[in-house]
Amino acid sequence: MLLSKSLQAATAAALLFAAPVLAQQPDLSDQTIDTAKMLRDAGLKDDTAYNLLESLTTEIGPRLAGSPKEQEAIDWAIAKFKKLGFDKVYTEPVMVPYWERLSEHAEVLAPFTQPLHITALGKSVGTPEGGVTAEIAHFKTFEDLQKADASDVKGKIVFISNRMERHIDGAGYGPAVRARGAGAVEASKKGALAIVIRSIGTDSHRLPHTGGVNYVEGVKPIAAAALSNPDADLMERILTRGKPITLKLDIQVKHHGDVEMANVIGEITGREQPEDIVLIGGHLDSWDLGTGAVDDGAGVAITMATADLIKRLAPQRPRKTIRVVLFAAEEIGLVGARQYAKVHGDDAGKHHQIGAESDFGAGPIWALASNVNRDSAFVVDKMAQLMRPLGVLRHERKSSGGPDVGQMGRAGMPTLDLMQDGTDYFDLHHTADDTLDKVKPENMRKNVAAWAVFTYIAAEWPGEFK
Numbered sequence: 001m002l003l004s005k006s007l008q009a010a011t012a013a014a015l016l017f018a019a020p021v022l023a024q025q026p027d028l029s030d031q032t033i034d035t036a037k038m039l040r041d042a043g044l045k046d047d048t049a050y051n052l053l054e055s056l057t058t059e060i061g062p063r064l065a066g067s068p069k070e071q072e073a074i075d076w077a078i079a080k081f082k083k084l085g086f087d088k089v090y091t092e093p094v095m096v097p098y099w100e101r102l103s104e105h106a107e108v109l110a111p112f113t114q115p116l117h118i119t120a121l122g123k124s125v126g127t128p129e130g131g132v133t134a135e136i137a138h139f140k141t142f143e144d145l146q147k148a149d150a151s152d153v154k155g156k157i158v159f160i161s162n163r164m165e166r167h168i169d170g171a172g173y174g175p176a177v178r179a180r181g182a183g184a185v186e187a188s189k190k191g192a193l194a195i196v197i198r199s200i201g202t203d204s205h206r207l208p209h210t211g212g213v214n215y216v217e218g219v220k221p222i223a224a225a226a227l228s229n230p231d232a233d234l235m236e237r238i239l240t241r242g243k244p245i246t247l248k249l250d251i252q253v254k255h256h257g258d259v260e261m262a263n264v265i266g267e268i269t270g271r272e273q274p275e276d277i278v279l280i281g282g283h284l285d286s287w288d289l290g291t292g293a294v295d296d297g298a299g300v301a302i303t304m305a306t307a308d309l310i311k312r313l314a315p316q317r318p319r320k321t322i323r324v325v326l327f328a329a330e331e332i333g334l335v336g337a338r339q340y341a342k343v344h345g346d347d348a349g350k351h352h353q354i355g356a357e358s359d360f361g362a363g364p365i366w367a368l369a370s371n372v373n374r375d376s377a378f379v380v381d382k383m384a385q386l387m388r389p390l391g392v393l394r395h396e397r398k399s400s401g402g403p404d405v406g407q408m409g410r411a412g413m414p415t416l417d418l419m420q421d422g423t424d425y426f427d428l429h430h431t432a433d434d435t436l437d438k439v440k441p442e443n444m445r446k447n448v449a450a451w452a453v454f455t456y457i458a459a460e461w462p463g464e465f466k
Contacts, residue, residue, distance in 0.1 A: 043449030049305035066098025131250025154191030279355035283330030290434030299358030318459030357402025
């Protein structure tokens with residue numbers, strides 16, 4: 001249909017009036033770009049991150065939330081920040097529930113006898129002294145358990161056998177992990193005595209994966225454990241014989257109550273806008289089976305080393321403050337991150353200008369995703385362009401900021417995701433195999449190089465990401 005000239009003009013004017021007016025944002029200066037390139041190239045030759053990780057895993061080791069080892073890690077981090085010469089080093093207190101595993105044992109008693117390799121899930125209650133012995137009720141997925149009739153579950157030990165799928169970005173974790181987080185509550189509602197799940201991991205090693213289980217008020221907590229993947233395969237093969245499986249499960253744990261820990265913070269003070277913050281970091285705690293090298297010692301080391309590298313630009317520091325936060329007690333429920341957001345959430349997107357987290361192992365970064373306003377997206381595009389020699393692509397997905405930093409993202413702070421190759425991350429995640437030998441120094445250097453580009457440009461650029 002043709003419109004009259006006057007109607008066409010009126011329509012165009014209305015559309016122009018309705019179009020959002022973008023804020024005028026400053027360009028990136030040539031000096032900023034050149035400095036980012038210099039930092040990128042310097043990061044590829046710098047082993048500060050690997051050396052920090054070696055120190056953390058050798059001198060401290062496993063850092064279970066709330067335990068004396070987490071306190072040792074806090075002391076370690078304070079000392080390292082100070083030795084590196086950060087402008088400000090301080091802590092913010094966090095109350096953390098301290099759970100401890102004492103012993104764990106499982107075996108098939110019938111129709112054959114077989115020992116099983118298990119680990120208690122974090123925060124699990126124990127079985128009665130001497131354990132529980134019962135027939136299993138097998139479900140292929142958590143959703144199958146949800147649909148089950150209580151009469152098929154009552155008085156039994158639930159076994160969920162769902163297998164996690166391997167993806168570069170860890171996309172298989174979300175669908176699989178519901179069995180770990182919510183399986184115990186669902187099984188208890190239907191009268192189960194305990195629950196065992198296939199480990200939420202992609203490996204074929206006889207090393208089970210731990211991780212947190214969640215309980216809810218009003219539902220009796222039952223003991224929860226993970227089988228190594230080969231042992232889960234074994235259980236499934238026995239089931240093909242058409243005979244019921246009798247399982248004995250004995251888990252002994254101790255709940256110590258809440259103890260005071262802390263988020264550890266190191267800052268490089270901005271030269272012109274010190275009140276404005278670029279937030280980076282990872283979590284300082286780990287599970288107790290390995291030494292927490294990839295989860296998340298690597299993220300701790302990468303972000304500390306990134307800020308240290310930029311600090312060496314003195315006296316020409318970036319405009320804005322770089323704040324590295326090493327969060328407490330992530331593994332048992334984002335405890336430190338939730339406390340940080342509770343204290344600082346009103347500042348999200350104001351003085352907390354943008355944030356990102358390293359908590360996906362020590363693989364190289366392959367993509368950059370963002371959640372910033374439309375008129376600052378060109379800055380992220382330039383970051384990705386500068387990271388291209390490192391093999392980094394611009395990703396179209398909306399970033400979350402990571403589990404810990406993402407708490408501030410939910411409060412309104414713009415975020416970036418520096419997406420690491422996690423193809424083999426879940427082979428190691430939450431297992432005794434999470435040790436330093438799995439980390440390649442060259443990948444740590446590549447991570448620091450990419451993080452330096454993001455962190456420096458975000459702190460130097462005078463514009464707004466929100």
